[in-house]
Amino acid sequence: MIAPRCTPPLARVAMLVAWLVLFLAGSPGTGPGAAAFAQDSTHVLEWELAAHPDGRLTAVLWITPGAGLYTYSHSPGLLGQPTTFTPADGAVQAVRYMPGVEKPDTFDPGTIIRAYLDRTPLFLDLTGSAFPLEIRGELQMLFCSDTSCWPVREAVSHRWESRPQTLASMASPPLQALYTASAPGKAPSPPVPETATAADAIVTDDYAFAPQFFRPGLEVGGLGKALLLAFLAGMLLNAMPCVLPVLSLKCSAILAVSGQESRREQERQFREHSIWFAVGILCYFFILGGVLGLAGLAWGQLFQQPALLLGLAVVLFMLGLSLFGVFDLPMIDLKGNSGPSDRPRLQAFSTGVLATLLATPCSGPLLGGVLGWTLSRSPSTILPVFMTIGAGMTVPYLGMAIWPSLVRVLPRPGVWNIHLERGLGFLLVGTTIYLVQILPQSLFTPALVCLWAAGFSAWMWGQWTTLSQPRILRWGIRAAAACLIAVAVAWALTPGTQGVVWEPFDPVRFGQHLGNQPVLMDFTADWCPNCKVLESTTLRDSVIKPLQERYGLTLIKVDMTQEDARKMALLKALGSQSIPVVAIFPTGDAARSPMILRDLFTSGQLADILEETFTNSP
Structure with a gap:
């Protein structure tokens, strides 16, 4: 469906008046x-x-x-x-x-x-x-x-x-x-019962399911199991597709020491950077757990906010420009040949927070069951579980802090430092492109304007200012550069003037299908790399089409890219608060007990569970 385009304030008022007139019109x-x-x-x-x-x-x-x-x-x-x-x-x-x-x-x-x-x-x-x-x-x-x-x-x-x-x-x-x-x-489709009102037929959050899970042994029923699986899931997050957009940031420890001649100094900086990077990860998970617990949000739901996505795209683009030598960022400087930093701990901490923010929009193995149980509890339970996920994610960095001698495998400083920086700079620009394509289509051109403004501002910061200038002039130019970015972002966020066919989720049509037709429902989002991996492998057309024809499946796609309360209500009713999730609804009374497949699974497993579900259903 085409998203309604933004209209000027007066036009929105006129549209509201038109709707009121329509509502009050006679029968x-x-x-x-x-x-x-x-x-x-x-x-x-x-x-x-x-x-x-x-x-x-x-x-x-x-x-x-x-x-x-x-x-x-x-x-x-x-x-x-x-x-x-x-x-x-x-x-x-x-x-x-x-x-x-x-x-x-x-x-x-x-x-x-x-x-x-x-x-x-x-x-x-x-x-x-x-x-x-x-x-x-x-x-x-x-x-x-x-x-x-x-x-x-x-x-x-x-x-x-x-x-x-x-x-x-x-x-x-x-x-x-x-x-x-x-x-x-x-x-x-079958008519809505006479006892139901029109509003009940169109909008309802009162889902009542008794979901079954494909791997029931990985579901969580208590805090002890949640903490164990959370630690293991945190470790596995380091190897998930979500890590690809932040590969440059995860290599920051190498860049931080690549310009040092002394091996002892390299080891000291390597240990210090790894420790503070890990502290940044833990701090982010502490804040994330508090926000999700108090606001009642789901894992990855922050990435439904266009403002956050656009802000991250601008920051990563400027990080890439810094690696190309255009300017030096004041808090997160990834370059290793720009001389010793006067804030190495703050830079490592900030890089750890940013890397974790970008690496956790989607779920990984073992994490789906943990989140499904944890996020339905109070903040006093959510916080320790999230801190445990963060602790698991810090394991590689704490290992580098314990054995800093690993840095000795790096060659002596040389031209390779420059090549590495430039290569990681291209990866950051690629991550910027990834974030921009997640944005709503209406924000695509404004996002490009923001990136242009960020590039020009970085050039002003790096090329128009020197330490020999008067301080008021130097910081005046830098303030103007920062204001240019702020104005561009504010303008962008201000409202201005197939093969296999998947139905977009609609509560009315879903209610009509439920129990009358076999349904396979896929929860996905543009900001979820694991979802895209699943769609390009297990859920690709060549796999789904024969299964659809064999079982007469109605395919429904629940797009979680943008915030939608009804979609979140359905996801929670299925015992989940993270994606990817696939739900299989049989016909008849069995539809109230759908089969749930979390995270990643193979096409063979999907075929087996479909056969078992529809063979056993009445």
Whole structure:
């Protein structure tokens, strides 16, 4: 689905007023023939009743977008929310949709989508022909202009008290041509029970599951086991895909001593840097545990904040520029040939905090069960478990502090120092690209502007100032450079003007699928490297497609990249507070006890558990 574009404050106020007018509008009218019953600035709806030559009836719901607007078709292509009518009862046998008109997407011109540009019919084939006849359902659409989009979800209904004297004929050339060009959508799902309100059907956090786990022995039931697995999981985090973006920072100990001639001095600095790097890791986990415990957040949920991602991208880009010699960062200087630092402990500590922040957006082996149990407890339990995870992660650095003689394997200072710095600088720039592509699409260009401002500011800091300048001039230039970055970031964050098809998670459709169809649900996020590894291996099209065809799976993808309370409620209901997670829901009553697969697993294991689940389900 296309994320709604940001609009100026006045436009947002106008949009709010339009929604209030729509909400306060009168109820649908009734009467024979065609009747327009809903009209606002985005669309007009009209009903018409038509008869087939064999006596069957079809209701025609005409949708007319407002001036300058369009809505995505039922099969829009790679982008957009499909136009969908969901019947509320058994009066509608099937819904047929027009294919739409192909056009470049307004917000991504390189992608061709299908849209409804003008008056377009939805054909609702009815199950009977007795009167009075009433049709009820929910209509979902996404209307877009050249600058922004408005999602619309509304309950619609129409009632014919008696058979109209004049019925449109489905045999007439205009209607017949349109009906022939249309195609059935998915079969109507079971109606929402009469006792449930519309709000209950659309939004609910009241999930009640009794999840089963693929590796029950790794699930946590007490503090002792949580601490043991937390320590082991912390050690394993050092070898997970999450380590790749921070490889340059983890090599900071080598850079810190690479410029020293004396072996004794190298060992002293190597030990000191490793200890303070480890202290930075522990301090970060202490703060992280407190924040998650007090705020009720999940592991990695901080990476749903665009401001954090953009800030990290700017910092890492400037770190890369420092390794290319453009300037010297005041707190985190990774270069080893720039002379002795007057704050080596602060630099090592800061580097450890930053490296850990970047290395812990996703889960690793053993960690899923620990987090699922821990984050549902009080802060007094969360803090010691998180400190234990940090302790496990510090093991390699404490080992280097205990055996600083390991530094002797490094050659004497030389040209290799410069080459290493430049190479790690390129890795940091690559990490910057990784963080930028996680950002929402609307922030991509502003993020590039921020990086340009950061580069220019770094050049000002490093090339326009010298120690021989008056202090007020030197710090005035540096303050101007820092302000340029701050202004650029503030501007960027200020609202401005396939093969296998995975359904995006929608609470209504999930509720309709649950128990009626076998469902395989994947929790993923753009900031989760392990999720991307899983999607490119175990969950790739060539593996999933045969399994989907064999078991008739409905595939649902729960994208956790951006914050969404309903998605978090579902994740917690499945006994998890970290990703990746895959949930398998059988049909019938067994759907209330889904099978949960945490972290990484193989395609063979997935095939085995699917066979076991659907063989044993009634």
